[in-house]
Amino acid sequence: MPHGTLETRLNHQDVALTREPIDAKALLSAVTDVTAGGSVLFVGSTRSQTAGAMTTCLTYEAHEPLARAVLAALVAEARERFALVGCGVVHRLGEVAAGEASIAVAASAPHRKEAFAATEWLMDRIKRDVPIWKCEHSPDGSRTWVHGDMPPNTSGRAAEVMTHP
């Protein structure tokens, strides 16, 4: 996440995929600016249990070029929709131990409402449209890829989550 003038940062796509632990503090400071009145940092982390089943660890894999492109498009759309000062997303890939962060989303806006709304909007879209998959590993050595029912929205511009067929 490069620092710089507001103009450079608005032109930069603040998205990253990483195999290292996420530095959420660095993401937050990268999106914050003197014109921001409120900044929201959301950190999603892995649970040790899913639907009652124990997981020893989770692994994430991605179609990396497509994931970066979709994340960048979503961040650009969030900036426009919520008139953000700054916005960034970091997603972890590879093995992630229970309790560690799998994703961090940060948004800054002149007023807090937009910053809260933008992070929630982004999380909804990311969980539906960004080609990243989670695999749950059990103590007995078995593993399960997690897939929902709904294919990602492919229309480019992010459609409303609730109206997706």
Add this chain to the structure above:
Amino acid sequence: MRDDTPTVRVTMFAGVAEAVGTRSVDVPWNGGTVVDLRTAITTMFPVAEPLLSRSAFALGDRYAAADERVPAGADVAIIPPVSGG
């Protein structure tokens, strides 16, 4: 397969790769849409049908529309329902 048979290179991820047992396959391809390609892949790998029926497709680093034509030689990826975040 003769060397000059047109194909598309199809990359698979997550549960699709697990069901099919490989991450990449060359599919013989005489042209058609994304929907036609889905049908061809489902015929090759019926075991993956439950996921293929609810997967999107990507051409390079962008999503493809269902009615979009897929040129021979294209790099295609199957994108089953995602679970990041």
